Amino acid sequence: xxxxxxxxxxxxxxxxxxxxxxxxxxxxxxxxxxxxxxxxxxxxxxxxxxxxxxxxxxxxxxxxxxxxxxxxxxxxxxxxxxxxxxxxxxxxx
Numbered sequence: 001x002x003x004x005x006x007x008x009x010x011x012x013x014x015x016x017x018x019x020x021x022x023x024x025x026x027x028x029x030x031x032x033x034x035x036x037x038x039x040x041x042x043x044x045x046x047x048x049x050x051x052x053x054x055x056x057x058x059x060x061x062x063x064x065x066x067x068x069x070x071x072x073x074x075x076x077x078x079x080x081x082x083x084x085x086x087x088x089x090x091x092x093x
Contacts (some may be wrong), residue, residue, distance in 0.1 A: 010056035
C-alpha cells in the first residue's frame with residue numbers, strides 16, 4: 001500500500017473501519033479483540049476520525065492531506081497494549 005495501513009484508515013475514516021468491524025466475522029480469528037482495535041476505539045472516543053476531522057492516526061493541518069506524526073497516537077497505542085509505531089519518512093509520503 002503506497003499510503004500504509006494507518007494512512008489508508010485515516011483516508012477512509014477510522015469510524016468506517018469501526019462499522020466494518022461491527023459486522024460479525026465468520027472466521028475464528030476475530031480482529032476486534034486485538035490491541036490495535038482497542039487503540040482505534042479510543043481514537044474514536046476522542047473524536048479522531050481521520051483526515052476529515054484533522055486527526056486520526058496522524059494529524060493534519062487545515063486543508064492539507066500531509067500526514068504529520070502525533071505523539072498522542074503513540075500514547076494511545078501504549079495504553080491499548082500496542083508497541084507505539086515509529087515515525088519514519090515512509091509514513092509521511
